[in-house]
Amino acid sequence: MFRSKTFLFSALGAAIMAFSGFKTTETKTSVNKEKYAPGIVLTFDDDYVDDWYNAEKLLHPYGWKATFFICKYTQLTPEQKRKLHYLEKMGHDIAGHGFNHENAVKFSASHGLDGYVNSEIIPLKAAMKKDGFNIKSFAYPDGAHNPALDDKLLGQFDFIRGTTYGELAPENQFCYYEGKRVIYGLGIDDDYKQFNLPYFKSLMLYAKQHNKILILYGHKTVDNADEKLETPFEALQQICEYAVDNGLKFYTVDELKKL
Numbered sequence: 001m002f003r004s005k006t007f008l009f010s011a012l013g014a015a016i017m018a019f020s021g022f023k024t025t026e027t028k029t030s031v032n033k034e035k036y037a038p039g040i041v042l043t044f045d046d047d048y049v050d051d052w053y054n055a056e057k058l059l060h061p062y063g064w065k066a067t068f069f070i071c072k073y074t075q076l077t078p079e080q081k082r083k084l085h086y087l088e089k090m091g092h093d094i095a096g097h098g099f100n101h102e103n104a105v106k107f108s109a110s111h112g113l114d115g116y117v118n119s120e121i122i123p124l125k126a127a128m129k130k131d132g133f134n135i136k137s138f139a140y141p142d143g144a145h146n147p148a149l150d151d152k153l154l155g156q157f158d159f160i161r162g163t164t165y166g167e168l169a170p171e172n173q174f175c176y177y178e179g180k181r182v183i184y185g186l187g188i189d190d191d192y193k194q195f196n197l198p199y200f201k202s203l204m205l206y207a208k209q210h211n212k213i214l215i216l217y218g219h220k221t222v223d224n225a226d227e228k229l230e231t232p233f234e235a236l237q238q239i240c241e242y243a244v245d246n247g248l249k250f251y252t253v254d255e256l257k258k259l
């Protein structure tokens with residue numbers, strides 16, 4: 001009975017990963033599970049700099065750390081760029097999410113892998129570097145990727161983040177750091193089906209009990225989540241509070257490299 005249930009979850013998980021473009025040939029980093037503290041990686045995508053700045057003001061007392069994956073960097077205002085520098089100064093990680101937020105699978109299918117890198121990665125890195133941001137990791141727009149893209153982009157970044165979905169049992173989830181350079185975050189925007197704080201806490205408890213690092217992702221951090229791609233402050237506060245109460249360490253994606 002138990003075995004068939006496990007199999008069912010695994011099969012379901014495989015289907016979910018296939019949907020999100022699963023599979024990779026990435027190499028493992030040297031990681032020793034005994035040596036790092038259990039923790040949580042909070043990541044946010046797109047260009048919601050003003051909202052993330054507000055989140056920092058609210059969540060700073062928890063000692064939180066986040067990784068912000070930026071797209072459309074050249075369209076940010078000087079004030080937003082200053083806020084991004086402020087976030088970096090406060091210990092957060094600034095990373096990449098595509099120059100124009102093109103879907104990597106679709107774009108590379110019509111323009112080739114080099115075409116994708118030349119249009120979406122090189123100009124983003126250059127524009128951000130010019131302003132002092134040395135981006136070391138990347139999140140796929142729409143979570144869309146394939147093994148060829150993974151191989152290509154691992155030549156450009158230390159870590160690449162995809163996405164995963166669904167309320168799988170913790171032991172069957174894909175949203176834990178497994179010592180690999182392609183990582184998967186679980187969505188915490190409130191329009192996702194798996195948006196469920198007790199469930200998120202059960203994943204955090206599992207991380208604590210099994211010495212793992214949970215990876216989550218959201219988009220716009222807001223007071224009232226009434227549109228798509230919004231993570232409510234209330235949820236973030238509860239997640240941060242639970243992390244602190246249970247001794248989970250906040251990691252940035254960049255910090256995984258040091259483990």
Ligand SMILES: [Zn+2]
Nearest residue numbers: 045046141142
């Ligand atoms: Zn995005």
